[in-house]
Amino acid sequence: MSTSKEIFLKDYKAPEFFIDKTDLTFDIEAERTIVESKLYMRRNGEHENELVLDGVDLKLLELKIDGRLLNEQEYSVGPKTLSIKTSKNEFVLQVKVKINPKNNFSCEGLYKSGDIFCTQNEAQGFRKITYFLDRPDVMSEFTTTLMARKDLFPILLANGNKIEETENDGVLKVVWHDPHPKPSYLFAVVAGDLAKVEDSFTTKSGRVVKLEIFVDHGNEDKCDHAMLSLKYSMKWDEEKFGLEYDLDIYMIVAVDSFNMGAMENKGLNIFNSAYVLAKKETATDANFAGIEAVIGHEYFHNWTGNRVTCRDWFQLTLKEGLTVFRDQEFSSDMLSRPVKRIDDVVMLRRHQFPEDQGPMSHPIQPKSYIEINNFYTATVYEKGAEVIRMIHTLFGESNFRKGMDLYFKRHDGQAVTTDDFVNAMADASGVSLDHFKMWYHQKGTPRLKVTESYDAENKVFELTFEQHAKIDHDGYDCLHMPFHVGLIDSNGKELPIDGKLELNKKRQSFKFESIESRPVVSYNRGFSAPVILQKNSSEKELIHLMAFDGDTFSRYEAAQELYKSELKRFVSAYQCSSEYDASEAFFSAYGKLLGNKDLEEAYLAYALSLPTVKEIDEDYDVYTIEAAHYARERFAKQISDKFKDQFEKIYNSLERKEFDLSAKSMGERSLRQVCLGYLSLQSDEKFFKLAAAQFDKATNMTEEFSALNSLVNNYPEKSDTYSQRFYDKWMDETLVMQKWYALHSGNSHITLEKLDELTKNKAYDKKVPNLLRSLVGGFSMNNHLRFNDPSGEGYKWIADKIIEIDSYNPQVASRLAKSMNHLKRLDEKRKALLAGELSRILDQKLSDDTYEVVNKNLNG
Ligand SMILES: [Zn+2]
Incomplete structure (x- = not known):
């Protein structure tokens, strides 16, 4: 149950007070931290309202206005607020509180991750550090003083530039000043014993910026990619948007227990270690790409998020x-x-x-x-x-x-x-x-119905679009969007038309003249609009696009549509207990794709892969679950049977001795792993040995893990020793173990007993959100078959986990609860089982986070 309050955009009011300057002092000890703040307050406009500050889980020790201690009649402390009566328009408020980061497992506010203290304040974590106007429209200039015993906390970091560092009697004192006013959600502090990797970047106007990455000792050799990505990001933002960095130092700290990917705190980014640490032995190509993207993302926030x-x-x-x-x-x-x-x-x-x-x-x-x-x-x-x-x-x-x-x-x-x-x-x-703005007021994926007509006599081809979108705003019944198309003739030649259409009416037609014969349309090129397209393309048209479409996205799309239409036939066959074999036309198109030497390897790897079981099921109003699972399995096996020689040939041709992170090399590895995936569907001993040999010889995680993946998923009776070897080798590397947990929890052969066993082994720590996401989230998100087991056991297992996790980490619990959002997509029997588990969760004492999600899942 919850007493939570719903907050509405329409109720927004400007803050009643501003905080122009904030001086914070942290006295950090292992068992407690004292936070003293000096807030330079200013009343906003003419009113006599009391000052109401946000604060959660704080022990108030002292409160002063302009140096005078307040008596108990002058303020009141609520569960989430501190209210102060004062008639002053400008004053200095001093607040002293005690907090205990060591017992804070929510990963919000100031908390302990491993042996270090760090913060996460977006969206509303700052109120767990001290009383404040914890809202983004209150921007303040922060000066932060950190004090702690140097032997325990030799590194003390906060936002901005370092202006003082002194040591007295074994106590280290460091003062940081951030000249850029910022909201409290961008405030950060880190204290602990960390190793530092250094570099520098010179901005286009000549400012030399120190770049520092802080990691646990022993991880210094895993920062090269993150550092390089940071320098590329800084350069890219200058070249692309003319945006330069604005402090003398840019710091990144990697921590293991983190609820999100990373956080863009001004000058002091705090990262989930998954998005910093990588070397080829421990990280896959996808990890490397993820690091580059997230380092870039947080850096780019310096302008889009922090400055504005x-x-x-x-x-x-x-x-x-x-x-x-x-x-x-x-x-x-x-x-x-x-x-x-x-x-x-x-x-x-x-x-x-x-x-x-x-x-x-x-x-x-x-x-x-x-x-x-x-x-x-x-x-x-x-x-x-x-x-x-x-x-x-x-x-x-x-x-x-x-x-x-x-x-x-x-x-x-x-x-x-x-x-x-x-x-x-x-x-x-x-x-x-004006019309385009409706995208901000619209929910549900818009649907676009299209019909084609061809007038052979006048050589006119016409496209008619009809939009269906839910818009919560008066005056508009449809959206404004770009919609790019191309026309391809029967010889595969692109016709010279202007295909950059703009849609802005509920129903709208476009005519193309001098079209000699009926063309094939390449729709929504580059995925120019995020819509669901409803059209009737024939198998023949899809195959034509797969072969000739000059737009790489639409060409990929055609292949996926073709797979889905075949998969639907497999689903139907399963549902009426019959058999289906993929069509000759399909095999011929797939064979041509496989043999196309002009396509990039990374692209081909995507184009040759089938949708996931869950993606297949998304096309059905009521999930088919077993049928979708069967369909994908059988279809993939038929592809494997038909093309095993080609897959093997490509697999062997892509073996490389040297490792680098160029797009070309990553693409080759990716294609090679797709080939191995198809080959492992063969029960033939030869292919088992191929995967086993790749596992034994692998010199990088991409190859080692994909071999293990093939072994575990396709040779369950022989894979245990490989899985164990992997575990023994990597059990101390939590980032590698995440992959191992996700592999097992997503495996359609896993039992719940086995899952429980996994939570008991040494590498597992329920306080580390990444591990919860791999094991618990991996099961509910990536194991469509077992999670939706007709017994309801999968729902019960997840519900138990959510209840337990909510008691110490509401953010992670509510995210896991989002996987139980498919009540309306289930058959009656499963619906009753899932609803029962959702009700059981709601009967517990829950955080606002989890209550909101579960309540919507059940009643929304
Ligand atoms: Zn962001």
Whole structure:
């Protein structure tokens, strides 16, 4: 049960007080920390309201105004607030509190991760450190003094530039000053015994910036990629957006216990170690790419998020959608643009589309929330980035840049809204975005129905679009979006038309003249609009696009659609207990794709892969579960039977001795692993040995782990020794163990007894969110078959875990609870079982985080 209050965007009010300057002193000891603050307060406007500060789990020790101790009649302490009566308009408030980071397992506020103390304050963690106006529109200039015993905490870090460091009687004192006013969510502190890796970067105006990465001792050799990524990011933002770094030092600290990916605290980023630490022996290519993207993302926030921040949390996509767009562009420039686009769309469809069709569906600018932590969603981030990308597509590169320049010019140092951003973009380019703004007020994935007609006599080809979108705003019944198409003739030649369409009516037709014969349409090129397209492409048309489409995204899309139409036939066959064999036309198209030497390897690896079982099921109103699992398994086996010789040939041709992280090498490894995956579906001893040999000889984690993956998933009776060897070798490397846990929890052969056993082994620590996500999240997100077991045991197992985790880490618990969002997609029997477990969770004493999600899952 919960007594939680819903908060609405429409109720926003400007703060009643501002805090112009904040001086903080931390006296850190192992068992407790004393935080003293000196807040330079200023009343906003004419009113007589008392000052209400936010604060949670704090022990108030002392309270002074302008140096005078307050008596108990002058203030009151509530469970989440401190209210102070004063008539002064300007005053200095001094607050002294005691906190205990060691017993704080929520990973919010100041807490302990391993042996170090660190902070996470977005969205509302700062109130667990001291009483404050913990909201993003209160921006303050922070000076931070840290004191601790030097033998225990030789490294003391905070935001900004270091202005003083002294030592007295074994106590180290370090003072940091950040000249840029910022909201409390960007405040950070780190204290502990850490190793430092150093480098530097000279900005385009000649400022030399110290770059420092702090990691646990012994991990210094795993920072090269992160450091290089940081330097590339700094350079890229200068070249692409003219944005320069603004302090003398940029620090990154890697910690093991972290709820998110990373945090952009001003000058002192704190990272989940998964996004810093990597060397080829311990990290896969996907890990390396992830590090580059996240380092870039947090760095880019320095302008889109820190210099210009959000007025309130409903504006979260202002910084996140925009910064995800920026990191996507960065990765596209660093690696392969076509492959990156596919990668991003795959993630969008895998995470955001289901969210947008489920009970947590919300606009990229939500209208209300109970717990803001629940809105760090794929919608706010990834759909938010797609909305920015559409502006980019509508404007073109140069107008987009003009808009960004104006946005920074107008709003540097301010806390603003998504409207402010869109208005700056429109004003700079002269292109109206009034209609486009509806994307911020719209939830659910828009659907676009298209019909084609060809007038052979007049040689006119016509496309008619019909939009279906839920818009929570008067005056509009549809969205404004770019929608790029191409026409391809029967010889595979691209016809010279202007295919950059703009849709802005509920129903809209476009005519193309002088079209000699009926063309095949390549739709939504580059995925120009994040919509679900409803059309009737024939198998023949898809095969034509697979062979000739000049747009790499649409070509990939055609292959995926073809797989899905075959998979549907496998599903139907399973449902009526019959057999199905994939068509000759399919095999012929697949064979041509496999043999195409002109395509990039990374691209081919994507194009040859089948959708996941869950993705297959997303096309059904009621999940088919066993049928989808069977369909994918049988289809993949038929592909493997038919093309095993080609897969083997490609596999052997891609063996490389040397390792590097170029897009080309990563693509080759990726294609090689896809081939191994198909070959491992053969029961033939020869292919088991191939995977085993790769495991034995691997010199990098990409190859070692994909071999283990093939062994565990396809040779269950022989794989135990390999799994054990992997465990024994890597049990002290928590980042590697995460992969191992995820592999087992996602395996369709796993039993719940085995899962419980895994939680008891030595490498597992339930206080480390990454491990919870791998094991518990891996099961509910990636094991569609076992999680949805008809007995309901999978639901019960997850429910037990959520209840337990909620008692110490609500953020992680509520995220795990999001996997139980598919009540409406289940058959009656499963529906009753899942509903029973959701009710059981709701009967417990829950955090706001978990209550909001579970309640929506059950009743939304
Ligand atoms: Zn971010």
